Amino acid sequence: xxxxxxxxxxxxxxxxxxxxxxxxxxxxxxxxxxxxxxxxxxxxxxxxxxxxxxxxxxxxxxxxxxxxxxxxxxxxxxxxxxxxxxxxxxxxxxxxxxxxxxxxxxxxxxxxxxxxxxxxxxxxxxxxxxxxxxxxxxxxxxxxxxxxxxxxxxxxxxxxxxxxxxxxxxxxxxxxxxxxxxxxxxxxxxxxxxxxxxxxxxxxxxxxxxxxx
Numbered sequence: 001x002x003x004x005x006x007x008x009x010x011x012x013x014x015x016x017x018x019x020x021x022x023x024x025x026x027x028x029x030x031x032x033x034x035x036x037x038x039x040x041x042x043x044x045x046x047x048x049x050x051x052x053x054x055x056x057x058x059x060x061x062x063x064x065x066x067x068x069x070x071x072x073x074x075x076x077x078x079x080x081x082x083x084x085x086x087x088x089x090x091x092x093x094x095x096x097x098x099x100x101x102x103x104x105x106x107x108x109x110x111x112x113x114x115x116x117x118x119x120x121x122x123x124x125x126x127x128x129x130x131x132x133x134x135x136x137x138x139x140x141x142x143x144x145x146x147x148x149x150x151x152x153x154x155x156x157x158x159x160x161x162x163x164x165x166x167x168x169x170x171x172x173x174x175x176x177x178x179x180x181x182x183x184x185x186x187x188x189x190x191x192x193x194x195x196x197x198x199x200x201x202x203x204x205x206x207x208x209x210x211x212x213x
Contacts, residue, residue, distance in 0.1 A: 002119040007039040007053040036060025050119045055082045070097030079118045100124040164206035
């Protein structure tokens, strides 16, 4: 039995996840919290096998809560479930001690896979997180979820629309007030996500999909 404490400041999401696992004999959400401080208290009291936490929460965020939990209870595994797909947020959670990272829009089946993987002491990454992050940080001995749906981040969609309008990386960087190297990294990530072979194919894809994002 995988016992879980889940921290999330949107009660509707908590209720939805609890409802899905209500009749699952292998996964049991034993308690929930709406902020980081409450999460730490519950973990200290009930000592679950796995903690699922959002990053942005009131009173104490998920990053700080994860640091404290891993320091006090290193055997308890922690997984982030969040909307943040930025490399900095991912790295901070990993540095804090999390061994799983999943986006809230990933779907319940992937969440189930992530729970089992992380609870068993292995590392799990949402596939869209992995695409944005794997070049520098993700090692080979991790599980990356599989999805048939291609999910681009909001920033990638912005850049894709600008590419469709004929903007260069330099022009995009000036428009969005980000570094040109950041734009180039997003281009590479989108080429990988979309299973394209080159930058010219990305331009063609952007033009074809111009009004879909």
